Amino acid sequence: MAYLELNNVYKTYGEGDNKTEVLSDINLSIAEGEFVAIVGFTGSGKTTLVNLINGLLKPTSGEVLFKGTPVVDTSHERGVIFQNYSLLPWLTVGQNIYMAVKEAFPKEKKSVLTQRVKEYVAMVNLTPAFNKRPKELSGGMRQRVAVARALAMDPEMIIMDEPLGALDALTRGNLQDEILNIWSKDKRTALLITNDVDEGIYMADRIIPLKPGPNATLGPEFKIDIDRPRDKTALNDNPSYKKTRNAIIAYLMDIGEERKSVGTTEYVLPEITPKSFVA
Amino acid sequence: MEQEIILKKSRLSLSFLKPLVAKFIPKPNKGTLFSSLKKTGITILSIALFIGLWHWGAKALYNVEAEYKIEKALTERGVEAAAAERACIASGDSSCQPNTLPSPSQVWASLQSLIADHKIIKADKAAFVTKMADTNAKLIAKGKNPIVYTGRASFIDIVLTSIRTVFAGFLLALLIAVPIGIIIGLSAPLRSAFNWFIQVFKPVSPVVWYLLVFMIVKTLYIGDSTDNAFVISFISVGLCAMWATLVNTAMGVSSVDKDYINVAKVLKLGTFQKVFKVILPSSLPLIFTGLRITLSVAWMVLIAIELLAQSQGLGLFVWEEFQNGANDSNSKIIVAMFVIGIIGFLLDRLMLTVQNMVSFNKNEAV
Numbered sequence: 001m002a003y004l005e006l007n008n009v010y011k012t013y014g015e016g017d018n019k020t021e022v023l024s025d026i027n028l029s030i031a032e033g034e035f036v037a038i039v040g041f042t043g044s045g046k047t048t049l050v051n052l053i054n055g056l057l058k059p060t061s062g063e064v065l066f067k068g069t070p071v072v073d074t075s076h077e078r079g080v081i082f083q084n085y086s087l088l089p090w091l092t093v094g095q096n097i098y099m100a101v102k103e104a105f106p107k108e109k110k111s112v113l114t115q116r117v118k119e120y121v122a123m124v125n126l127t128p129a130f131n132k133r134p135k136e137l138s139g140g141m142r143q144r145v146a147v148a149r150a151l152a153m154d155p156e157m158i159i160m161d162e163p164l165g166a167l168d169a170l171t172r173g174n175l176q177d178e179i180l181n182i183w184s185k186d187k188r189t190a191l192l193i194t195n196d197v198d199e200g201i202y203m204a205d206r207i208i209p210l211k212p213g214p215n216a217t218l219g220p221e222f223k224i225d226i227d228r229p230r231d232k233t234a235l236n237d238n239p240s241y242k243k244t245r246n247a248i249i250a251y252l253m254d255i256g257e258e259r260k261s262v263g264t265t266e267y268v269l270p271e272i273t274p275k276s277f278v279a
Numbered sequence: 280m281e282q283e284i285i286l287k288k289s290r291l292s293l294s295f296l297k298p299l300v301a302k303f304i305p306k307p308n309k310g311t312l313f314s315s316l317k318k319t320g321i322t323i324l325s326i327a328l329f330i331g332l333w334h335w336g337a338k339a340l341y342n343v344e345a346e347y348k349i350e351k352a353l354t355e356r357g358v359e360a361a362a363a364e365r366a367c368i369a370s371g372d373s374s375c376q377p378n379t380l381p382s383p384s385q386v387w388a389s390l391q392s393l394i395a396d397h398k399i400i401k402a403d404k405a406a407f408v409t410k411m412a413d414t415n416a417k418l419i420a421k422g423k424n425p426i427v428y429t430g431r432a433s434f435i436d437i438v439l440t441s442i443r444t445v446f447a448g449f450l451l452a453l454l455i456a457v458p459i460g461i462i463i464g465l466s467a468p469l470r471s472a473f474n475w476f477i478q479v480f481k482p483v484s485p486v487v488w489y490l491l492v493f494m495i496v497k498t499l500y501i502g503d504s505t506d507n508a509f510v511i512s513f514i515s516v517g518l519c520a521m522w523a524t525l526v527n528t529a530m531g532v533s534s535v536d537k538d539y540i541n542v543a544k545v546l547k548l549g550t551f552q553k554v555f556k557v558i559l560p561s562s563l564p565l566i567f568t569g570l571r572i573t574l575s576v577a578w579m580v581l582i583a584i585e586l587l588a589q590s591q592g593l594g595l596f597v598w599e600e601f602q603n604g605a606n607d608s609n610s611k612i613i614v615a616m617f618v619i620g621i622i623g624f625l626l627d628r629l630m631l632t633v634q635n636m637v638s639f640n641k642n643e644a645v
Binding site for chain 2: 073076079080082084088090099
């Protein structure tokens with residue numbers, strides 16, 4: 001039995017004439033301990049898909065099963081790292097994480113919880129920033145806080161919604177390694193949503209492209225057969241890496257072309273000529 | 280040290296004093312000294328210009344009034360009376376001074392006399408208390424009410440009464456508007472249920488609020504001889520001023536960033552936790568903007584309400600001076616005007632300071 005399973009999931013927004021189907025016929029199955037990446041264009045419904053899995057949204061039809069039971073609400077078993085960090089700006093780094101930890105372990109003593117917060121802050125190398133507010137941190141540091149917050153709740157599955165999308169390339173690389181490190185320690189199941197094919201190949205066991213919406217659906221999966229731990233510098237010379245990367249990009253380019261050719265309406269631009277103010 | 284002083288000033292939001300403070304601290308950089316001098320100088324210059332214009336305008340009005348008086352004496356009572364009138368005006372005798380906009384110096388003199396008057400009344404009061412100490416002690420021992428000073432209120436007492444009324448009204452507005460605002464902000468059906476109520480009662484004039492409160496309080500106080508003017512005025516002030524807070528709180532609570540709500544859901548916070556740990560902190564800046572408007576509205580409507588309610592505050596003071604028509608009444612009214620303005624300004628700064636302290640986004644509060 002799959003750990004996470006999506007069966008014929010459809011999601012529509014709006015009613016009547018304004019109805020748009022964002023996701024159509026999504027079928028996905030993730031095994032325990034697996035690291036799966038979903039790659040797609042911006043606006044293809046990736047965030048909607050994530051929210052269906054973490055329980056913030058309900059599918060219009062079809063079912064989302066987590067360990068065999070339907071997902072009806074959010075759960076501490078599925079930790080979420082949001083695209084835009086979503087830290088509470090009036091709380092410090094420590095307080096942001098403490099809030100999550102306290103909800104996840106309501107019966108623990110305060111000292112145990114504080115210890116846990118310190119541990120996870122140290123894990124993402126933010127101990128010096130423990131008492132700072134998100135405003136005072138850089139984007140990469142904020143995202144690390146978000147990672148620490150999600151992991152401190154000790155979820156069985158981590159769902160990441162373009163977690164590194166807003167970061168520069170160097171910080172991104174570092175954080176990818178940090179996330180992989182944490183993931184490999186206790187082999188949690190992980191789902192990564194990204195728009196970066198390289199990131200997907202470097203981190204995941206399996207890559208599934210999401211065809212752009214409306215009516216977004218999942219494409220054929222690509223297995224990544226590269227041994228872990230993967231070496232970023234050596235990756236470029238790996239024939240398997242090159243092959244997979246080219247295949248995925250070719251596929252994405254194709255569906256991108258397809259999408260472009262779907263729209264055939266031509267727009268006539270108005271004739272605009274500069275007006276002379278010198279009478 | 281220097282940093283500290285500037286920081287303190289800016290926290291009080293008296294930013295226009297900043298250059299002045301900085302001026303007294305030796306600085307190596309000549310350019311900043313010059314620019315800070317310039318900034319403070321412009322403020323001082325504009326005040327001087329204002330007083331100059333006022334002085335000049337008051338003088339012109341004085342002359343118009345004086346000319347008219349002499350002309351009237353001439354046509355009604357002849358040349359001799361006109362000459363006498365002219366001499367009387369020139370002598371500065373209070374019996375024949377033209378009654379018009381007072382000059383800055385007259386207003387300053389009135390302020391001095393009001394303060395002197397306050398000192399006299401204060402001494403009077405102290406003497407009364409010592410004189411009655413024994414009697415009052417006996418009265419209290421017998422279980423009766425002590426005799427209290429019921430003489431004239433001094434200007435300072437009047438100002439304090441006004442401030443007390445405003446704060447009581449503000450507190451009432453806060454206690455009514457913030458909880459209701461939170462509740463209707465959380466629930467869309469309640470929001471539409473309350474909408475007509477807010478839209479209808481928000482534009483009601485302070486005078487009408489006063490009458491409404493008067494009707495109710497008068498009945499509640501039946502058979503009670505104590506003075507209810509203070510109660511009526513602070514309730515009216517609160518009801519007039521609470522709308523900005525109510526609307527802002529409801530808006531702040533209902534428009535919390537979706538991301539924060541998602542965080543609350545993912546962390547599985549309970550309703551209570553969600554409201555107090557996520558929704559309220561994130562709407563605090565808007566709530567405080569509302570409270571700031573409420574306080575300034577409260578101070579603005581206070582004058583009209585005190586006048587109607589006959590509460591011993593600045594509103595009644597202004598009205599009584601106007602009715603009184605004594606020689607220095609006009610300048611006392613102007614003194615009251617400035618006191619009202621300056622206190623209003625200070626109250627606004629006070630709220631801004633509090634707002635800046637609670638606001639997590641320091642750039643948001645303007």
